Amino acid sequence: xxxxxxxxxxKSGGRNITVDVFQAGxxxxxxxVLMLHGADGLHxxxxxxxxxxxxxxxxxxxxxxxxxxxxxxxxxxxxxxFQNFQPxxxxxxxxxxxxxxxxxxxxxxxGIVGISLGAALGLAVASADRRIKxxxxxxxxxxxxxxxxDARLPPTLILHGGMDPIVPVANAYAxxxxxxxxxxxxEVKVYPxxxxxFRGEAQRDATQRAxxxxxxxxxxxPASAGSSPLPAGG
Numbered sequence: 001x002x003x004x005x006x007x008x009x010x011k012s013g014g015r016n017i018t019v020d021v022f023q024a025g026x027x028x029x030x031x032x033v034l035m036l037h038g039a040d041g042l043h044x045x046x047x048x049x050x051x052x053x054x055x056x057x058x059x060x061x062x063x064x065x066x067x068x069x070x071x072x073x074x075x076x077x078x079x080x081x082f083q084n085f086q087p088x089x090x091x092x093x094x095x096x097x098x099x100x101x102x103x104x105x106x107x108x109x110x111g112i113v114g115i116s117l118g119a120a121l122g123l124a125v126a127s128a129d130r131r132i133k134x135x136x137x138x139x140x141x142x143x144x145x146x147x148x149x150d151a152r153l154p155p156t157l158i159l160h161g162g163m164d165p166i167v168p169v170a171n172a173y174a175x176x177x178x179x180x181x182x183x184x185x186x187e188v189k190v191y192p193x194x195x196x197x198f199r200g201e202a203q204r205d206a207t208q209r210a211x212x213x214x215x216x217x218x219x220x221x222p223a224s225a226g227s228s229p230l231p232a233g234g
Contacts (some may be wrong), residue, residue, distance in 0.1 A: 001025050003056045012094040013087060018066040019095065020049070022056035023104070031109035031218040032099050033060045036092065036118025041068055041075035048115075055113065058211050060218070063099050067091045067121070076117055085121070085143065092125045100131060109133060109218045113210065114140055116167065116196070123175070127151035134217035136210045139196055141167045142174045153178070155185040157213040159206045161194030187213065 001024045009016045023030070033055055037048045048064060056062045068076060070091040071084045100107040111134035114122030119140020126132040127147045135156045147153075156179055160172035169190055179186040189209055191202040198206050 001057070003053045005053075010094060010098040012091040013070055015070055015072075017069045017091055017095065019098075020052065020064040020066075022052045022062040022064070024057050024059065027104045029104055029106055030059065030061050031111070032102075032105045033062045033214065033218075034092070034095060034099065034110070034112045034122075035062055035064045036067065036112065036114040036121050037064070038116035038118055039076035039078070039081075041073070042066060043074050051113075054207070055211070055214070058215070060111075060214070061102075061104055063095065065092065065095045067095070067118075081117075085124075085146070088121055089124050089146070092121050093129070096125065096129060096131060107131065111135065111214055111218050113214075114138065116140055123147065123153070123156075126156075127153050130154075134214055136213060137172075137175065138206070138210075139164055139167050139172075141171045142178070147178075152182050153184050155213075155217045156187075157210060158186065158188045159198075159209065160188075160190050161196060161198065161202075162190050162192035163194060164196045166196040185217075 003022050003024045006021045008019050008021055035052050042048055052062045052064045067088045070087050099105050110131050112122040112126055112132055113136040115138040119137040120143045122135055124143050124146045126135045128151055132154045135154050137156060137158045139160045158172050158175055160169050162169050172190060176188050194202045
């Protein structure tokens with residue numbers, strides 16, 4: 001079934017935030033996935049669009065959020081990363097409110113797929129909002145000082161490269177420890193030879209794990225998962 005694409009906007013911090021919306025078939029009430037790209041942004045990085053189409057084909061309404069619109073950037077600047085993290089968090093929260101109110105969204109079945117910086121934002125937002133029922137973390141850092149002591153994460157899948165030079169794999173184990181402490185259902189897959197992003201068989205395996213995890217925790221109807229890869233890097 002072909003995937004339709006539509007560009008929409010919502011407001012956050014007084015700015016228009018672009019969202020690319022993907023879904024297979026005619027509009028219908030279905031589980032939603034917020035996809036949060038990495039620090040590299042969305043300009044010239046077609047892998048995020050391909051990933052969104054692939055997840056949509058598995059039965060979800062996918063919202064690829066241009067959260068960098070909040071700070072007027074095409075890619076995240078590492079010099080201002082920490083000061084901009086809070087506005088980006090607010091933007092993802094506003095996206096969640098907006099998506100939850102759509103007639104085509106099942107507000108009881110919303111997940112987040114975050115890549116790198118987007119995964120850190122996903123952790124921060126999901127820890128404070130029970131509407132998130134599943135979180136897929138692609139090689140994202142643990143955002144220290146952002147997750148409250150009494151916060152509780154949703155079921156979480158952690159995918160990380162053992163040789164990641166940008167977000168060391170220690171982050172994956174730190175997130176795993178937090179999930180164990182909270183007694184939250186979780187899965188961890190570390191690819192020993194992979195760096196910041198996956199290639200080849202690791203990429204294909206990560207894609208299948210992510211789709212299976214979303215299906216299990218968002219209770220979608222069976223759909224063909226295929227073999228198209230989710231993002232390789234970010």
